[in-house]
Amino acid sequence: xxxxxxxxxxxxxxxxxxxxxxxxxxxxxxxxxxxxxxxxxxxxxxxxxxxxxxxxxxxxxxxxxxxxxxxxxxxxxxxxxxxxxxxxxxxxxxxxxxxxxxxxxxxxxxxxxxx
Amino acid sequence: xxxxxxxxxxxxxxxxxxxxxxxxxxxxxxxxxxxxxxxxxxxxxxxxxxxxxxxxxxxxxxxxxxxxxxxxxxxxxxxxxxxxxxxxxxxxxxxxxxxxxxxxxxxxxx
Numbered sequence: 001x002x003x004x005x006x007x008x009x010x011x012x013x014x015x016x017x018x019x020x021x022x023x024x025x026x027x028x029x030x031x032x033x034x035x036x037x038x039x040x041x042x043x044x045x046x047x048x049x050x051x052x053x054x055x056x057x058x059x060x061x062x063x064x065x066x067x068x069x070x071x072x073x074x075x076x077x078x079x080x081x082x083x084x085x086x087x088x089x090x091x092x093x094x095x096x097x098x099x100x101x102x103x104x105x106x107x108x109x110x111x112x113x114x115x
Numbered sequence: 116x117x118x119x120x121x122x123x124x125x126x127x128x129x130x131x132x133x134x135x136x137x138x139x140x141x142x143x144x145x146x147x148x149x150x151x152x153x154x155x156x157x158x159x160x161x162x163x164x165x166x167x168x169x170x171x172x173x174x175x176x177x178x179x180x181x182x183x184x185x186x187x188x189x190x191x192x193x194x195x196x197x198x199x200x201x202x203x204x205x206x207x208x209x210x211x212x213x214x215x216x217x218x219x220x221x222x223x224x225x
Contacts, residue, residue, distance in 0.1 A: 004158075031211065043159070043215040056211070091158050095211075104151075104213070106158030 002026070006092050006107035014115050018080040021110045024073055025094030033104065034067055034077050035091040043091075049075065061086075082114045119203045124220040127193050135188040135219055137203030142183050147206040149213065150177065150188050152199040159202065162188065198223045 005024040013019055025032050034046040047057040052069045060067070064083070069075040079086055089109045095102040120138040127133040139148065150162040163170055163177045165186070170177040176189040190197055200218040207214070 033211070042217060045212070048211050050211075093158070103161040103164070104159070106160065108156075109158050 004092055004094050004105050004107035006090075006110050008110055009108065010111045010113075012113045012115065013082055015083055016081045017114075018078065019082045019086075019112060019114075021077040021090050021092075021112070023075045023077070023092030023107060025075070025092070026105055027073065029094035029096050029105070030072070031095040031097065031102065032069060032075050033093040033095070034075070035093065035106075036088045037091060037109075038088045046077070046090075079112075082112075084114045087112055087114050118214065119205060119216050121201075121203050121216060121219045123217065124222065126222045126224060128224050129195060130192055133190040133193045133197070133221065135190075135201050135203075135221065136185065137187070138185050139203070139205055140184045142205055144183075148177065148179060148183075148186050149204045149206055150175070151202045151204065152197075153202070153218070154196075154199045162201070164206075193221075193223050195223050195225065197221065 004026055007022045011019060030051050032049040035043050036046055037043045044059055046059045047067045048055050049069045052072055065079055067077045089111050091106050091109045093104040093106040095104050147164050147166050149164040151159040152162050153159045163172050163175050165177045165179050169179060178187045198221055200220050202215055202218040204213045
């Protein structure tokens with residue numbers, strides 16, 4: 001079975017440009033998470049969707065960040081305009097359930113470098 | 116929020132058992148204990164989870180103290196492929212939140 005698929009794997013862009021990261025969760029999973037990982041702050045939850053509906057976006061840093069989940073098989077995380085401090089690895093994860101025992105399946109991540 | 120405390124790093128020899136400790140003294144009665152690991156340049160990977168009883172799966176064993184204030188992840192026979200950062204996480208009542216700490220970097224020596 002295919003796991004969580006993220007694209008692009010690597011993105012290098014210049015400050016001020018728009019960046020769009022994409023995620024295809026595992027089929028049948030109803031929970032989707034976007035995380036950001038940096039050396040300084042570790043793994044941080046940015047936003048959580050359940051059944052395609054954003055439930056918690058309190059981790060989204062600021063208005064420059066937005067996330068959508070138009071259907072059960074696709075989600076995007078957009079940064080506009082991008083800044084150097086957005087450089088990080090962005091992970092998408094999906095889960096069959098949001099309950100305490102639900103296992104999260106992570107993609108391989110999108111490494112973003114903003115120059 | 117209940118937090119976990121793990122050593123920053125540990126070393127072990129290949130083909131020997133590894134015991135990775137985790138302290139969670141403020142755990143609540145309904146918090147599950149989850150372990151994930153992250154291999155270099157990859158996303159985190161689920162390892163095991165438990166509530167009160169010890170748990171075994173094909174990857175590892177989880178030993179949970181009787182008072183639930185600590186737990187130990189056991190890799191029975193470490194290989195070089197087990198070199199990773201191991202995260203001990205409590206899953207909160209709010210269900211979806213995983214509070215990630217710094218984890219333990221496991222170094223396996225050939």
